[in-house]
Each structure stands twice: as structure tokens, then as C-alpha cells.
Amino acid sequence: MLEKIKSVLNPLINTDYDINVEDVITSLVKLCTDKILDLQDELTLIEHKDFGDIEINHEDIFYKINIKTQNVGKTYSFPNLISIKRAKDILTDHNNHIIYVFIEYEYINNMTKISKIKVQRIESLDWSYLYIQNLGKGQLQIKNIPQEEFLFNNNISREQWLNTLIEKGKEYYDSLILKVVEYKSDWEKDG
Numbered sequence: 001m002l003e004k005i006k007s008v009l010n011p012l013i014n015t016d017y018d019i020n021v022e023d024v025i026t027s028l029v030k031l032c033t034d035k036i037l038d039l040q041d042e043l044t045l046i047e048h049k050d051f052g053d054i055e056i057n058h059e060d061i062f063y064k065i066n067i068k069t070q071n072v073g074k075t076y077s078f079p080n081l082i083s084i085k086r087a088k089d090i091l092t093d094h095n096n097h098i099i100y101v102f103i104e105y106e107y108i109n110n111m112t113k114i115s116k117i118k119v120q121r122i123e124s125l126d127w128s129y130l131y132i133q134n135l136g137k138g139q140l141q142i143k144n145i146p147q148e149e150f151l152f153n154n155n156i157s158r159e160q161w162l163n164t165l166i167e168k169g170k171e172y173y174d175s176l177i178l179k180v181v182e183y184k185s186d187w188e189k190d191g
Contacts, residue, residue: 008035084138098122123161126153132172
């Protein structure tokens with residue numbers, strides 16, 4: 001699936017697009033989404049869920065695809081990826097996959113140019129770039145990495161990555177419990 005997605009997106013690289021600065025993210029995500037949706041003739045079921053969020057069911061295999069953009073002229077930021085519960089629920093079944101499309105672009109002289117497109121499974125995201133943020137039941141996010149090449153780790157198994165997610169989730173919930181106990185204690189003291 002990664003290769004199919006790459007094959008429809010790679011022709012977008014190094015092409016200038018006349019996109020208004022206020023519409024860059026929306027337009028790039030729509031452009032890539034439309035290209036992925038063009039695969040519908042080859043795939044069993046493809047569904048456009050939300051902005052930048054596509055789900056494909058093909059030959060009893062589920063793919064959740066999410067598109068993230070990054071202006072290379074700005075500080076590196078791909079904030080929210082997925083809730084830790086949703087990631088765990090999806091990845092626990094080996095027929096399910098989470099795929100990210102990372103689009104790096106430049107906006108120069110009123111023109112947008114896609115400089116890189118990286119298509120990767122979530123388990124290739126190195127944990128040194130990831131953290132769990134207090135949003136809902138825990139949100140997996142990428143740390144801000146200014147002016148550094150975003151690297152992927154393809155030398156870790158899905159099982160190892162999932163086990164790390166489970167451990168990090170436990171650590172997150174333990175720290176959350178401690179915070180809530182502290183908040184309650186402070187509340188009672190102020191009472």
C-alpha cells in the first residue's frame with residue numbers, strides 16, 4: 001500500500017502551485033487526498049473520513065491514512081497524530097495499519113512547491129520524536145524539532161513499537177493519576 005500511495009503522490013514533488021498563503025494547508029491536503037482517492041479503481045473500499053483522513057479496506061486489510069503538512073521555512077511542527085487508545089486498538093489487529101503522509105513544502109513568491117513527500121507506517125516513527133499529551137485519553141504527538149531532518153526507524157518491529165506505546169501509555173496514565181491527586185489535595189487545602 002505504501003508503494004501505491006507513493007506512486008500517486010511522488011509526481012507532485014517539485015511542482016509549483018499557485019495557492020493563496022491562507023489556503024496552503026487545505027489545498028495541499030486536498031490535492032494529496034484526491035490523488036489517493038484516485039486509487040479507488042484498484043482498491044476494494046476507500047472512504048474519505050475527515051480532513052486529511054482516509055480509510056481503505058482492501059482484501060480484508062484496513063489502512064488508516066492521515067496527511068500532515070510542514071512548511072520547511074517555519075519551525076518543525078506536526079502536532080497531533082492520533083489518540084493512544086485508537087492507535088492501540090487499530091494496531092492490535094495485524095491486519096490494520098496506520099500510515100502517515102508527511103508533506104514538506106515551501107511558500108516562496110506567492111507560489112507553493114512540495115519539496116518532499118514521505119509515506120510511512122506509524123511504527124517507523126521513532127519514539128525519540130514522540131510524546132503523549134494530555135488531550136482526551138492521551139494524544140500521540142510529534143515533538144517540535146527545529147530545522148532538523150525528520151528521521152524514521154524502519155528497524156523496529158510493529159510488536160516492539162506497540163509494546164513501547166503500551167508502556168508509554170501506562171507511564172502517561174500513572175503521571176496523570178499523580179497530577180490529579182495533587183490537584184485534589186491542593187483543592188482541599190484551599191477549601
